[in-house]
Amino acid sequence: MTTTEPALRHRKLVTEIPGPASRELQARRAGVVAAGVSSVLPVYVASAEGGLLTDVDGNTLIDFGSGIAVTNVGHNVPAVVDRVREQVGKFTHTCFMIAPYEGYIEVCEALAELTPGDHEKRSVLFNSGAEAVENAVKIARVATGRQAVVVFDHAYHGRTNLTMALTAKSVPYKHGFGPFAPEVYRVPGSYPFRDGLSGAEAAAVAIDRIEKQIGGDQVAAVVIEPIQGEGGFIEPAPGFLPALSAWCTANGVVFVADEVQTGFCRTGEWFASSHEDVVPDLIATAKGIAGGLPLAAVTGRAELVDAVPAGGLGGTYGGNPVACAAALGSIETMRTQNLAESARRIHDIVVPRLRALAERTGVIGDVRGRGAMLAAEFVKPGTNEPDAALTSRVAKACHAAGVVVLTCGTYGNIVRLLPPLSLSDELLDEGLSVLEHAVLTEVSL
Structure with missing residues (x-):
């Protein structure tokens, strides 16, 4: 090893x-x-x-x-440390929206290569997992012209206002912080230890709830962690994720995989969606991407991401050059080791x-x-x-x-x-x- x-x-x-x-x-x-x-x-x-x-x-x-x-x-990894030191010695910030730089492009090229699917992809970089998830929802709403977002029991997606609405657990994440963003709907997921359902059965319950209470033609996005993190490391029963993904495709719904905690080799694949050959329309990443520096991304189908007009995505620190350097060192380490x-x-x-x-x-x-x-x-x-x-x-x-x-x-x-x-x-x-x-x-x- x-x-x-x-x-x-x-x-x-x-x-x-x-x-x-x-x-x-x-x-x-x-x-x-x-x-x-x-x-x-x-x-x-x-x-x-x-x-x-x-x-x-x-x-x-x-x-x-x-x-x-x-x-x-790991901590203090040479490839990460060396790249960060080199970048700090050159410049620490210009804002990619003002004066861009190569490191941002290199990270997006790596994401296009590593994330599931061989379709044409686009990426946009942010600072945190919550930012990535929130922007994935923004992209899905613009691309579909719909508003409703479906999430699941036991989900955790972040601490911003929208991602608190997406998150299931009240204390400590949501209690007292409302009102929350509207048009968010929660349905049962797959929790084999507690529900005893097969993946197909659990998916049928979730899809039935969506169709009866929301309507498939009203849903912009289904947002799901391939393995739920804060909610309990809940691994859905086999077949659950593919069934949801297939329903999304059939109904023009954007399937968003929140791989903030599962991504970058953590589950034994580069991304957890790949365990069942699920190809998300959009994938939100953060955490393991940059060896400890703040960086996050939304990567997805070019026609979806590019539906947002110029100026609609971004942020002052998103894709900071030092964080991009760390990400390239981290990805290099994951590959070589x-x-x-x-x-x-x-x-x-x-x-x-x-x-x-x-x-x-x-x-x-x-x-x-x-x-x-x-x-x-x-x-x-x-x-x-x-x-x-x-x-x-x-x-x-x-x-x-x-x-x-x-x-x-x-x-x-x-x-x-x-x-x-x-x-x-x-x-x-x-x-x-x-x-x-x-x-x-x-x-x-």
């Missing part, structure tokens, strides 16, 4: 978590940072390399979060261990995901009832032992694993051992 882990680096705890220097920074933060900005654990990072984070107290933690699927290539294959190898190591842990403890109702986008859904023994309290305790125990894991899910009962795709087998094994020990300890209490 190709790895960027430096020699002789490993998890190391020299203080409690968080240590005194992190606690001091946390106290300073309380006086100046908005309370509405939360952090998973109050450990302040001083440096990072490969799949390791070193905090201001000298503790080194294994990173199973990747900044929420951002540092797919074959990180899609690395993601599949991570899957083959992690899933059997999580399933064995589920069998041993009886508190994990489902183990799911693709590649290095994996989840364990915690339930009360003998039931499907979510156990958010146990989930929280397990995550905190991992943090205290020096492994960064994240939780998610509509019910708050999912531990999700998003390690860098370049993570060494040794660090992966060590991190999984910490997780296993945390579960066994918390279950025995």
Whole structure:
């Protein structure tokens, strides 16, 4: 397995978590940072390399979060760092809408090559996943002349006004922030662990709801995550996505794949849509595209994207030259190190261990995901009832032992694993051992 882990680096705890220097920074933060900005654990990072984070107290933690699927290539990767340094030395900003530059074009060329489908494509670059999703909706509405947008239960699409409307979960993402953008309609998705439906059956339910309550000829876009992220790493049953895509094509609806969290080799393919040979009309990307720098994109059929007149798309920082340089270095790393294959190898190591842990403890109702986008859904023994309290305790125990894991899910009962795709087998094994020990300890209490 190709790895960027430096020699002789490993998890190391020299203080409690968080240590005194992190606690001091946390106290300073309380006086100046908005309370509405939360952090998973109050450990302040001083440096990072490969799949390791070193905090201001000298503790080194294994990173199973990747900044929420951002540092797919790992931290401090030479191809990214070198390209960024070179670009910073030339210029940091002109605004592509004022005086353009080659890096923006190069990123769009790479996206045209890498995203699913061999049709003619166009891309536009932004800063965040929410921006990308919002602009995909704008494009779909202009191209179709329709207004309605269909989204799904458990969806997460962002924190702007429109993307909050697209997002399903209220607390903490939506509560108190309304009113939200209109003409957004929510239908059931596919959640095999909880609905027990095949992909075809779940798609039939969703399509029936759309046709009866909205009307296919009124829908501009269906927006969906090929694997839902914040909603619980929910992988739809086979056949669900192809059936939706086929319905969209038959009804002149734009099929938008939100691959913000699933994209760039995370699931074992460059994009998760490819697992079932689904070719989105528009694909929204961000997170893993640029090795940690803010960049996002909408890529899609040329006739759709070009339906928006000049000046209708863009933004001051969209496609910033430094972020574009980072993206080109990140894509180069994914190619040369074959990180899609690395993601599949991570899957083959992690899933059997999580399933064995589920069998041993009886508190994990489902183990799911693709590649290095994996989840364990915690339930009360003998039931499907979510156990958010146990989930929280397990995550905190991992943090205290020096492994960064994240939780998610509509019910708050999912531990999700998003390690860098370049993570060494040794660090992966060590991190999984910490997780296993945390579960066994918390279950025995």
